[in-house]
Every structure is written in structure tokens, then in C-alpha cells.
Amino acid sequence: MMDTDNRPFAIRQYAPAQLREALKRMYLIRRFEEGAEDSYTRGMIHGTMHLSIGQEGSAMATCMELTDDDKITSTHRGHGHCIAKGADVGRMFAEFFGKETGYCHGRGGSMHIADVKTGNLGANGIVGGGLPIAVGAALSAKRLGKSDVTVCFFGDGANNEGAFHESLNIASVWKLPVIFVCENNGYGMSTSTARSTAVPHIAQRAAAYSMPGTTVDGNDFSAVSEALHIAIARARAGEGPSLVENLTYRWRGHSKSDRNRYRTKEEIEAWMAKDPIARFRAELIAHGILDEAGADAIAAEAVADVQKGIEFAKASAAPDLSEVTRYVYAEAAL
Amino acid sequence: MNVQSNPVTSDDTSARVLSYAEAIREAMAIAMQADPTVILMGEDIGVYGGAFQVTLDLIDRFGPDRVMDTPISELGGAGVAVGAALTGLKPIFEFQFSDFAMLAMEQIVNQAAKLRYMLGGEAAVPVVFRMPSGSGTGAAAQHSQSIEAWFGHVPGLKVLQPSTPEDAKGMLLAALADPDPVMIFEHKLLYKTRGHVPEGSYLTPIGKALVRRAGSDLTIVAGSIMLHRALEAAEKLAVDGINVEVIDLRSIRPIDRETILTSVRKTGKLLVVYEGVKAYGVGAEISAMVAESDAFDYLDAPILRLGAADAPVPYNPDLERASVPQVDTIEAAARRLARREV
Numbered sequence: 001m002m003d004t005d006n007r008p009f010a011i012r013q014y015a016p017a018q019l020r021e022a023l024k025r026m027y028l029i030r031r032f033e034e035g036a037e038d039s040y041t042r043g044m045i046h047g048t049m050h051l052s053i054g055q056e057g058s059a060m061a062t063c064m065e066l067t068d069d070d071k072i073t074s075t076h077r078g079h080g081h082c083i084a085k086g087a088d089v090g091r092m093f094a095e096f097f098g099k100e101t102g103y104c105h106g107r108g109g110s111m112h113i114a115d116v117k118t119g120n121l122g123a124n125g126i127v128g129g130g131l132p133i134a135v136g137a138a139l140s141a142k143r144l145g146k147s148d149v150t151v152c153f154f155g156d157g158a159n160n161e162g163a164f165h166e167s168l169n170i171a172s173v174w175k176l177p178v179i180f181v182c183e184n185n186g187y188g189m190s191t192s193t194a195r196s197t198a199v200p201h202i203a204q205r206a207a208a209y210s211m212p213g214t215t216v217d218g219n220d221f222s223a224v225s226e227a228l229h230i231a232i233a234r235a236r237a238g239e240g241p242s243l244v245e246n247l248t249y250r251w252r253g254h255s256k257s258d259r260n261r262y263r264t265k266e267e268i269e270a271w272m273a274k275d276p277i278a279r280f281r282a283e284l285i286a287h288g289i290l291d292e293a294g295a296d297a298i299a300a301e302a303v304a305d306v307q308k309g310i311e312f313a314k315a316s317a318a319p320d321l322s323e324v325t326r327y328v329y330a331e332a333a334l
Numbered sequence: 335m336n337v338q339s340n341p342v343t344s345d346d347t348s349a350r351v352l353s354y355a356e357a358i359r360e361a362m363a364i365a366m367q368a369d370p371t372v373i374l375m376g377e378d379i380g381v382y383g384g385a386f387q388v389t390l391d392l393i394d395r396f397g398p399d400r401v402m403d404t405p406i407s408e409l410g411g412a413g414v415a416v417g418a419a420l421t422g423l424k425p426i427f428e429f430q431f432s433d434f435a436m437l438a439m440e441q442i443v444n445q446a447a448k449l450r451y452m453l454g455g456e457a458a459v460p461v462v463f464r465m466p467s468g469s470g471t472g473a474a475a476q477h478s479q480s481i482e483a484w485f486g487h488v489p490g491l492k493v494l495q496p497s498t499p500e501d502a503k504g505m506l507l508a509a510l511a512d513p514d515p516v517m518i519f520e521h522k523l524l525y526k527t528r529g530h531v532p533e534g535s536y537l538t539p540i541g542k543a544l545v546r547r548a549g550s551d552l553t554i555v556a557g558s559i560m561l562h563r564a565l566e567a568a569e570k571l572a573v574d575g576i577n578v579e580v581i582d583l584r585s586i587r588p589i590d591r592e593t594i595l596t597s598v599r600k601t602g603k604l605l606v607v608y609e610g611v612k613a614y615g616v617g618a619e620i621s622a623m624v625a626e627s628d629a630f631d632y633l634d635a636p637i638l639r640l641g642a643a644d645a646p647v648p649y650n651p652d653l654e655r656a657s658v659p660q661v662d663t664i665e666a667a668a669r670r671l672a673r674r675e676v
Contacts, residue, residue, distance in 0.1 A: 136425075140417070328451050
């Protein structure tokens with residue numbers, strides 16, 4: 001039966017309700033990022049931030065089969081991962097606004113956004129910082145006899161860090177249930193992978209650590225979810241780690257300081273034409289999962305959720321200044 | 335070595351004697367027996383037994399799933415321990431030499447120390463790093479350092495320095511009971527030293543210094559092997575009627591402010607002795623702490639510090655000995671301080 005069904009993997013694999021929820025979360029990521037950018041411009045968010053507009057398909061499809069017991073480690077470009085894993089955008093905005101109601105009580109901000117209850121162990125300000133931590137989370141699952149897996153998001157920039165190589169090696173030697181997901185958006189800040197990385201595809205580096213390595217179109221929801229489906233099954237079966245490389249692109253600059261002197265307008269426009277949300281939406285409509293009106297309704301829900309989230313953040317209280325050292329150590333100790 | 339026993343929670347008053355290394359091993363075995371989430375990780379800690387034979391035969395008792403040889407991969411290994419601690423295990427990670435922790439600074443300082451804070455108290459990293467440290471083994475510049483002060487500068491970490499077998503055991507058990515990352519600096523020259531160690535489980539309180547020798551003329555604050563040198567110097571000074579109070583620092587972060595200030599208020603003179611490089615070290619923090627407190631008014635001589643020379647640890651044995659405080663240099667400094675010849 002299956003081999004006569006040549007519809008895309010995601011359409012075959014997931015229930016319509018799951019697919020609609022995935023589209024909703026992709027819209028939510030896009031609108032969240034836009035809302036964060038707008039709030040930053042208005043001076044309501046300080047510091048910097050790294051937007052993932054254009055990478056929503058990679059974040060959502062990667063998390064498609066994960067439960068709250070499964071863990072992720074995320075990156076400085078981590079807002080999308082957090083939403084894809086199930087976070088509430090109101091508490092995320094509250095964190096960005098530095099409020100006590102934020103996921104990190106205003107101590108972390110954009111670069112450390114986390115939601116431990118949904119299995120998100122946190123974004124990380126250090127390139128490659130989350131890689132060994134993800135392997136440790138996978139070690140916990142194995143030692144504690146759980147079937148949880150850990151997905152380790154990292155960017156192309158991290159693949160030249162020692163932490164990448166040490167982590168893949170240890171995960172492979174110990175056959176740990178971790179999936180390394182490289183979101184290759186072509187640039188580590190301004191330096192292209194061609195100028196930084198000795199292999200044409202980062203997934204090739206899996207061979208050095210005796211694990212499967214796959215390169216997929218990171219803006220193709222179905223392709224990413226299928227690659228993850230295979231890697232997660234392998235991890236849950238105790239067969240060890242995998243490396244999946246999602247080729248994608250960030251529409252915005254690296255951070256708020258980016259003057260975009262290293263990419264051409266043509267290149268950016270060519271990638272914008274491969275918008276993962278538009279593609280997924282069209283695919284769902286083409287396969288009868290929803291119609292245009294239904295898709296518009298989902299998109300409108302995302303707009304409303306983001307608006308509500310910003311209002312919640314605005315109305316929330318800031319941390320008390322006397323609590324600057326709170327959370328350095330456990331409260332009971334010391 | 336002749337030092338006072340601790341006031342600990344154990345009621346064992348037997349004369350049972352263990353080495354410092356055996357005491358650490360006993361603590362690990364007790365913890366692993368009691369708590370299946372405790373695991374050991376490190377380089378060559380399995381069949382080899384650890385570079386200093388501290389883990390020795392624990393692999394035979396607990397198996398390779400709980401006594402895990404890591405690759406020579408300090409950043410990765412320490413980071414795996416951090417991630418495991420974040421998700422339900424209690425890893426004890428042994429750096430083969432504390433010097434090698436520099437390869438893992440990212441995971442210790444940027445991750446382990448900060449995760450609880452960055453995540454607003456929603457996460458805990460109950461990892462213990464064991465740090466064999468110190469000079470005196472002829473291992474030269476990259477295997478002999480005393481870098482505990484580096485970690486004293488990092489909020490989120492706890493930094494301990496046991497000087498006796500009893501404390502080595504009690505501090506490791508206390509570190510495991512603590513929900514935050516703890517680094518324990520074990521002096522390599524102390525591993526074979528022997529002393530009374532109570533049976534069973536007991537916790538040496540973190541952040542408490544201990545007056546090991548009471549005195550009235552001057553205060554010496556010292557930790558780890560420097561405590562023993564300071565005590566020996568104090569005995570020699572006693573012959574000349576100089577009565578030295580010797581405080582075992584035990585915990586660098588948090589630091590026991592009260593015990594130190596109380597002693598300085600009593601003696602009016604302070605000498606801080608430590609094996610790390612003198613500049614920007616533990617002594618600077620303690621000196622400033624006293625200078626910023628009411629105890630300053632009780633000082634009747636300048637505060638003195640004795641630390642390592644402003645150089646890497648040298649190979650030549652005489653140079654090596656000369657590069658860090660010894661009994662004779664401590665004695666001489668204390669004598670000068672007692673006579674206000676500073």
C-alpha cells in the first residue's frame with residue numbers, strides 16, 4: 001500500500017490536526033520574530049537578538065515528533081526552536097522585555113530563552129555550547145532507562161568548534177540517543193561556509209564519527225521531518241546518534257548590528273522565494289489538509305497570539321532590583 | 335599530620351585511619367551505593383584506576399556504566415557531565431590534572447556556573463568536578479598549578495579545598511548533596527597523607543572555615559597543603575613564644591567571612607598563605623575583605639600574603655620548592671609580622 005502512496009512524507013505520516021498545528025506554529029514563529037523586531041525598534045527590548053525568519057520550517061519539522069519528555073538544546077538563533085517545542089509566546093515576550101513573568105524571570109533574555117517543562121534546555125550564547133550538554137542529556141536518558149531522545153540544534157558556525165567534534169565523537173562511542181541538527185544558513189555571522197568549512201556538506205562530517213549524516217532542504221517541511229523521523233527511530237532503538245543538516249537561510253542579518261555587506265540582494269531574494277511557510281501551506285492545501293480560508297484563519301490566529309503575548313509582556317512586572325543575585329545558587333542552599 | 339578533628343555530624347570516635355585518596359574513594363562508593371544517579375566520569379578512571387589511583391577499583395564494584403572512562407576530551411567530557419547533571423544524573427567528573435580544566439573552561443564557566451541564573455532558577459546543575467592540583471611533583475608548568483582562585487571569581491560555582499582525609503570525604507559528600515556545581519581542589523601531595531576518617535556518611539559544611547590551632551598573636555589563613563605547612567611553622571614559632579592561630583580556609587567560594595574576621599579582631603595581625611600565584615589570588619580577596627570590614631580597626635600591622643612566585647611552576651626541584659610557600663618561608667613571614675618588621 002505504502003509504495004503506491006507517493007504523497008510527501010509529512011502528509012502520509014501525520015494526522016491533519018498535527019499538520020495544521022505545525023503550520024500554526026510556523027506562522028507563530030514568523031509573527032513572533034516580527035513582533036520582537038518591532039518591539040526592539042520601539043525600544044521595548046534592549047540588547048540584541050538573532051532572528052530566525054526564513055528558518056521556520058527547519059525548527060518546526062525537526063520538533064514534529066518530539067514529546068515534552070524529549071529534550072532540545074538550542075542556539076543564539078533559538079526563538080523558533082522554543083516555539084516549535086511548545087513554548088508560550090507571552091512568556092517569551094515577557095522574557096525579552098526583561099520581566100519577572102518571562103521564562104527566565106528576566107535574567108536570560110533572547111539568548112538564553114528556555115522552557116525546561118517542554119524539554120527545551122535553553123538557547124545558548126556560546127557557539128557550540130549546547131553540543132556537549134545535549135550529549136549529557138542523552139546520557140541521562142540512557143542511564144535512567146528512559147526512551148527520550150535529545151535533539152541538538154546548532155548552526156553551521158558551530159561545526160568548526162572543538163565542542164562539535166568532541167560531542168559527536170563521545171555520542172558515537174557511547175551510542176547515545178541524540179540527533180545533531182545543523183541548521184546551515186550559509187553564514188557564521190559574515191563568514192560563509194565555503195570560506196570556513198573544509199567539506200562541502202557539514203553532514204559529511206558524520207562519517208568521521210561513524211554515524212549517518214544526511215543533508216536535506218531545510219525549507220522543505222516534509223524532507224526535514226522525514227530525516228528526523230529516521231534519526232529519532234534510530235536513537236530510540238538504541239542504535240546511536242545521527243547528524244542531519246538542514247540547508248536554510250536567514251532573511252535578516254546575523255544580529256541587530258548586521259549591515260549586510262556580505263550577501264547580495266539577489267541571493268536574499270532567491271531564498272525568500274523558497275519561503276518554508278508558503279511552501280508548507282501550499283502543500284497542505286494541495287493535499288486537502290486545509291483550504292485557503294482555513295490557512296488564513298490559522299495565520300490570523302498567530303497574529304492574535306503574538307499581539308496577546310506582547311500585551312501580556314508589557315503588563316508584567318519587572319524583577320525587583322534587590323533580587324539581582326537571586327538564582328545564582330539554589331534558594332535553600334547557602 | 336597532626337591536626338584537630340572536625341566537628342562533624344558523624345558520632346564515630348574510632349581511631350580509623352585512611353589516606354586522603356582512600357577517603358575520597360570511600361565517599362564516592364557511599365554515594366554510588368546510596369544513589370543510583372551518581373556516576374563517575376573522567377580520563378582513565380576505570381580499569382587504570384585514575385592517574386592518582388583515587389577511583390582505583392570502583393569500576394569492579396559499580397561497573398563501566400557508572401565508572402566511565404571518557405576519551406581525552408575535556409571540553410566534551412565536562413560538557414556531557416554538565417548536560418547529564420541538568421537532566422537527572424549526579425556526575426562526579428575527574429579532571430586528570432586540574433590544569434586540564436582550562437580545556438573545559440567554556441563548559442564550567444559559561445555553562446555550569448550560569449545555567450541556573452540564565453534560566454531564572456528553572457534549572458540545576460548538580461555536578462562535582464574533582465581537581466587534582468598543586469606543585470611538588472616535578473611535573474612542571476602545565477601539571478602543577480593551583481588555579482582555585484580563578485573559579486572563586488565565578489558566581490554560581492562553589493570551590494572547596496580539603497586539607498584532611500576527613501574533610502576530603504565529608505566535602506565530597508556535601509558537594510553531592512548540593513544542588514549547584516562544586517569544584518573540589520585535591521592536593522596531589524595530600525593523596526597519600528593519612529588521618530582519622532569517620533565511618534559512614536557525614537557532610538562537611540560548605541563555606542565553613544575551621545580554626546585548627548588557636549592562638550592570640552597572629553592569624554594565618556591557609557588551605558589545603560598550606561594548612562599543614564602553616565601548622566608546622568606555628569609549632570616552631572610557639573617555641574619562641576609566638577602564639578599563632580591557624581585557620582583552615584576549606585572553602586574559597588563561599589568564603590567564611592565570620593571565622594576570619596573574628597580571628598583578626600582577636601590577634602590584630604593577618605598572614606594569608608596560598609599556593610596559587612600571589613597576585614590577584616585568594617590572599618587578595620581575604621585581605622580586601624578584612625580591609626573593608628570593622629576588623630581593619632583591630633589590625634596593628636599590615637596584612638601579609640605569601641603565594642606562588644610570579645612565574646610558571648618550574649621543573650628544577652629546588653626552584654619548584656622555592657616557587658611556593660614552604661614551612662621556613664611561612665615561619666619567617668609570621669615572625670616578621672609578629673614583630674611588626676614589615
